[in-house]
Amino acid sequence: MSPAAIMPGENTVKPEPRLTLQSQLHELARLWSWVEAQAAALGIPADTEFAIQLCLEEAISNVIRHGHGGQPNLAITVDCTTPAGTQEVVFAIEDHAPPFNPLAADDVPLPSSIDQVRPGGRGIPLLRKFAGSLAYQRLPGGNRLTIGFALPR
Amino acid sequence: MQISTEELDGGITKVVLDGRMDIAGAQAVDLKMNLIAGSSKKLLIDLEKVSFLGSMGMGSIVRPARAVSSRGGKVVLFAPNEMVTSVLKTSGIDSLFPIHHDLAAAIAALQK
Numbered sequence: 187m188s189p190a191a192i193m194p195g196e197n198t199v200k201p202e203p204r205l206t207l208q209s210q211l212h213e214l215a216r217l218w219s220w221v222e223a224q225a226a227a228l229g230i231p232a233d234t235e236f237a238i239q240l241c242l243e244e245a246i247s248n249v250i251r252h253g254h255g256g257q258p259n260l261a262i263t264v265d266c267t268t269p270a271g272t273q274e275v276v277f278a279i280e281d282h283a284p285p286f287n288p289l290a291a292d293d294v295p296l297p298s299s300i301d302q303v304r305p306g307g308r309g310i311p312l313l314r315k316f317a318g319s320l321a322y323q324r325l326p327g328g329n330r331l332t333i334g335f336a337l338p339r
Numbered sequence: 340m341q342i343s344t345e346e347l348d349g350g351i352t353k354v355v356l357d358g359r360m361d362i363a364g365a366q367a368v369d370l371k372m373n374l375i376a377g378s379s380k381k382l383l384i385d386l387e388k389v390s391f392l393g394s395m396g397m398g399s400i401v402r403p404a405r406a407v408s409s410r411g412g413k414v415v416l417f418a419p420n421e422m423v424t425s426v427l428k429t430s431g432i433d434s435l436f437p438i439h440h441d442l443a444a445a446i447a448a449l450q451k
Contacts, residue, residue, distance in 0.1 A: 211362055212362075212363075214361070214362050214363070215362075215363050218361060233421075233422055236422045237422075239361070239391060239393070240391070240392075240393055240426065243361060243362065243393045243394075244393065244394060247362065247393075247394075247395065297432075297434075297435060298434075299435070311429055311430065312394060312426065312430070315425070315429045316425075
């Protein structure tokens, strides 16, 4: 690409690379606008933005509802980076929850009858389906889940 | 998130969802969806204008749909976009509540 080419999002204000949320579901409203700003700045296509919103909402709502178990003052941070040498945007979610590796969790079988449908129980399959890459790291006193998505070339 | 209803011939209630079915969207439509489900036996849930669906949003569709089914009623999902369809399929919802993209076919499925 020539130096004169207009890069996506050149005229948008660069959003903060880190978002810090309190552990309450209504905080997810702030996640939406932050992701929207990152997507605009990086020229991310609509379907990828959908996948990012979906994966982050699933992962973070799991932390809020299960990992942090109703302790609203525990912070959740999300960092957005575009690692050099990759064509990926990466979101790293850090929490203060007991150890939980969603990548090692057993697949919940698909519901075979209407009675078995458990709304909210499909977060991990959705992550596996919509994330480009997933990595888990145990931290002292918390967890880090890293979710990557391919950027347009 | 907007929600509206329309009564079609044959006792079919069409509920139109419009907007983002994220956590906030789910909360915005929950009460009304439950009321609609409580009085409907043939429910057509129009998802054409749903731009996003997460698992919390899916709950706002599945719980009322299950309530209608449990009373012997029928539910079909209508015209979700490609990404929303993929969310529904990944969650196995499409095998319980059929997805139709043609209105006549959706209505026919409710009349069976």
